[in-house]
Amino acid sequence: xxxxxxxxxxxxxxxxxxxxxxxxxxxxxxxxxxxxxxxxxxxxxxxxxxxxxxxxxxxxxxxxx
Amino acid sequence: xxxxxxxxxxxxxxxxxxxxxxxxxxxxxxxxxxxxxxxxxxxxxxxxxxxxxxxxxxxxxxxxxxxxxxxxxxxxxxxxxxxxxxxxxxxxxxxxxxxxxxxxxxxxxxxxxxxxxxxxxxxxxxxxxxxxxxxxxxxxxxxxxxxxxxxxxxxxxxxxxxxxxxxxxxxxxxxxxxxxxxxxxxxxxxxxxxxxxxxxxxxxxxxxxxxxxxxxxxxxxxxxxxxxxxxxxxxxxxxxxxxxxxxxxxxxxxxxxxxxxxxxxxxxxxxxxxxxxxxxxxxxxxxxxxxxxxxxxxxxxxxxxxxxxxxxxxxxxxxxxxxxxxxxxxxxxxxxxxxxxxxxxxxxxxxxxxxxxxxxxxxxxxxxxxxxxxxxxxxxxxxxxxxxxxxxxxxxxxxxxxxxxxxxxxxxxxxxx
Numbered sequence: 001x002x003x004x005x006x007x008x009x010x011x012x013x014x015x016x017x018x019x020x021x022x023x024x025x026x027x028x029x030x031x032x033x034x035x036x037x038x039x040x041x042x043x044x045x046x047x048x049x050x051x052x053x054x055x056x057x058x059x060x061x062x063x064x065x
Numbered sequence: 066x067x068x069x070x071x072x073x074x075x076x077x078x079x080x081x082x083x084x085x086x087x088x089x090x091x092x093x094x095x096x097x098x099x100x101x102x103x104x105x106x107x108x109x110x111x112x113x114x115x116x117x118x119x120x121x122x123x124x125x126x127x128x129x130x131x132x133x134x135x136x137x138x139x140x141x142x143x144x145x146x147x148x149x150x151x152x153x154x155x156x157x158x159x160x161x162x163x164x165x166x167x168x169x170x171x172x173x174x175x176x177x178x179x180x181x182x183x184x185x186x187x188x189x190x191x192x193x194x195x196x197x198x199x200x201x202x203x204x205x206x207x208x209x210x211x212x213x214x215x216x217x218x219x220x221x222x223x224x225x226x227x228x229x230x231x232x233x234x235x236x237x238x239x240x241x242x243x244x245x246x247x248x249x250x251x252x253x254x255x256x257x258x259x260x261x262x263x264x265x266x267x268x269x270x271x272x273x274x275x276x277x278x279x280x281x282x283x284x285x286x287x288x289x290x291x292x293x294x295x296x297x298x299x300x301x302x303x304x305x306x307x308x309x310x311x312x313x314x315x316x317x318x319x320x321x322x323x324x325x326x327x328x329x330x331x332x333x334x335x336x337x338x339x340x341x342x343x344x345x346x347x348x349x350x351x352x353x354x355x356x357x358x359x360x361x362x363x364x365x366x367x368x369x370x371x372x373x374x375x376x377x378x379x380x381x382x383x384x385x386x387x388x389x390x391x392x393x394x395x396x397x398x399x400x401x402x403x404x405x406x407x408x409x410x411x412x413x414x415x416x417x418x419x420x421x422x423x424x425x426x427x428x429x430x431x432x433x434x435x436x437x438x439x440x441x442x443x444x445x446x447x448x449x450x451x452x453x454x455x456x457x458x459x460x461x462x463x464x465x466x467x468x469x470x471x472x473x474x475x476x477x478x479x480x481x482x
Contacts, residue, residue, distance in 0.1 A: 012447030013395055014451045014454075018455070021451070026447050028448070049373075
């Protein structure tokens with residue numbers, strides 16, 4: 001599984017980072033950065049929670065959109 | 066497992082409950098009752114993007130094509146719930162219908178307070194809660210000056226949005242600064258400057274006495290004799306939970322529907338337990354099982370967290386509720402993102418901290434209670450709020466959070482070199 005993101009949509013709300021710091025970060029401008037592309041089966045639940053927590057749907061798991 | 070889940074409320078809490086139930090494999094029937102006829106939409110953009118015209122109404126819809134039907138849920142939109150009978154496990158609807166439930170999720174939210182009921186009759190006086198409010202306000206941007214009564218978050222966002230459109234804006238606040246009630250004088254002072262720098266005329270210590278209409282002009286009279294003339298008045302003075310329909314249901318209701326950590330409702334006094342009834346989001350007043358304090362939180366993230374928690378409880382009633390999450394919200398005003406975590410009202414001290422992030426100064430207000438971080442507000446530094454949320458959840462002390470934030474500021478600068 002791989003992660004996708006759209007900085008055009010990102011508003012810097014930071015819910016993703018609060019839930020899953022291993023995969024998501026924000027840069028100095030508050031824009032989402034995917035710091036780890038691969039999501040293992042064991043990480044999936046937390047990463048999916050982070051994806052669902054985004055108020056503007058700026059992040060997703062590839063193939064699961 | 067319940068066979069029929071009824072969700073009352075079709076805003077983000079209700080919608081997310083349905084989505085999460087299906088994601089968790091709930092195979093029973095779902096009925097959603099919603100007061101508004103509109104397709105479910107997201108509310109935070111109403112006072113910002115929708116008002117400014119930077120997002121269309123289609124872009125803030127919460128569900129894709131197919132709506133609730135695509136989730137296998139029956140939608141009863143445009144119908145209010147009028148009563149709850151916890152013995153027969155039935156919800157009464159305004160159209161005379163009754164709906165039986167095995168599990169009921171109350172997600173009826175809040176509605177804006179108004180200064181007096183008579184003001185609803187003035188067609189130049191608005192509150193902001195529903196899509197139609199934002200729609201009508203957006204159309205009035207060119208009609209002339211706007212007066213915003215109440216410099217809370219909705220008021221300040223509305224003021225910033227109109228100002229960004231070039232409209233003349235006066236904002237009145239009963240306290241000495243915007244947000245002073247919620248965030249204290251220091252943060253309030255910074256936000257006052259922000260609004261004044263952008264040309265908002267700010268009248269503080271301003272109590273509204275009357276609002277009158279005279280031809281095309283609406284006149285806001287303040288108790289101290291000052292007056293504001295406007296084409297449009299927006300009132301943003303807080304919100305009231307929509308619980309009237311639950312009046313004689315036997316649920317415990319006092320500024321919200323009281324719920325436990327798993328969002329299950331509490332009974333009034335020694336009254337009977339309401340089997341299978343939950344309340345979530347803005348309307349829910351949740352008791353923290355650790356401290357026994359109760360909180361009602363009117364933020365988007367709280368509604369979503371509640372929705373996910375309640376769906377899990379319905380699908381697996383034996384699952385243990387998680388500890389209460391850090392209250393978190395954001396507000397966008399002009400080009401500044403204001404983000405808050407925690408409960409400033411519980412703090413006994415607040416300190417302002419400044420950090421150099423890639424050459425730009427960022428301000429963080431840290432609220433302290435009994436030596437630990439009770440809340441934090443970041444101004445224009447989204448990355449910091451995630452660290453503040455973790456500090457709150459870990460009950461970190463202020464020094465530890467300051468040092469984490471310093472590292473975050475420095476790490477960024479090093480990485481950029």
